[in-house]
Amino acid sequence: MIQIDSGELEQELAQLQNLCEEEQVLSSASDRARSLLGKLWQDGNANWDAVANACQWTEEIRKLAAKFSGTDLSRMEVLRKQWASIITEHSDQLKPGAPLGEVIPSNCHQPLSLIP
Structure with missing residues (x-):
């Protein structure tokens, strides 16, 4: 014991x-x-490299939303929410060669290539 x-x-x-x-x-x-x-x-x-890529990609999306909305902060918030929804629900359709990926300007594909 x-x-x-x-x-x-x-x-x-x-x-x-x-x-x-x-x-x-x-x-x-x-x-x-x-x-x-x-x-x-x-x-x-x-996979911390994938996490870092996602952070970089998120930063790029935020920059694009700011660029497209200018000084209209409510427009920027709407864009970010809409894009988040599209990205979350249809990420496979956004990549180059996919239906939505074909209509995205070529300079936007770089951030889209970071979609996990």
């Missing part, structure tokens, strides 16, 4: 409590990463 004195038991329980709290923090961070990165997160096994 293993015997643990009360001081050791108290220390072990404190470490266990700290571990549980850290696991909760990690779980919450994982949930946040999943909500931000979607399928790129892969339960913490993300």
